[in-house]
Amino acid sequence: MNTMMAIIGEILWRVSDLFLLIMLVWIILGWLLAFGVVSWRTPLVSNVMGFCEALVGPLLNPIRRFIPPIGGIDITPIFLLIGIQVLKNQVFIPMAYSNSGF
Secondary structure, rough: OOOHHHHHHHHHOOOOOOOOOOOOHHHHHHEEEEOOOOOOHHHHHHHHHHHHHHHHHHHHHHHHHHHHHEEOOOOHHHHHHHHHHHHHHHHHHHHOOOOOOO
């Protein structure tokens, strides 16, 4: 059972790392689009942005209900990044390295 919990913890840890990477790509691509460095007309940009938005959007929408934009700047990704990091460091990593079964 301890091995199973460690495997589940490791998988959740890696999935959270992958999600953080996708979120970082979404944030940087959003900035590049906002400043006109890249264009929506580029198929690669629109496909990558659509993929990232499909994954990140559903997690940001509930947070956006409670935290409105400040001065036109959406700060909800910061809260999601912090939340995922806390969850990863306090739950997933200890679960992956636990010998007592969490």
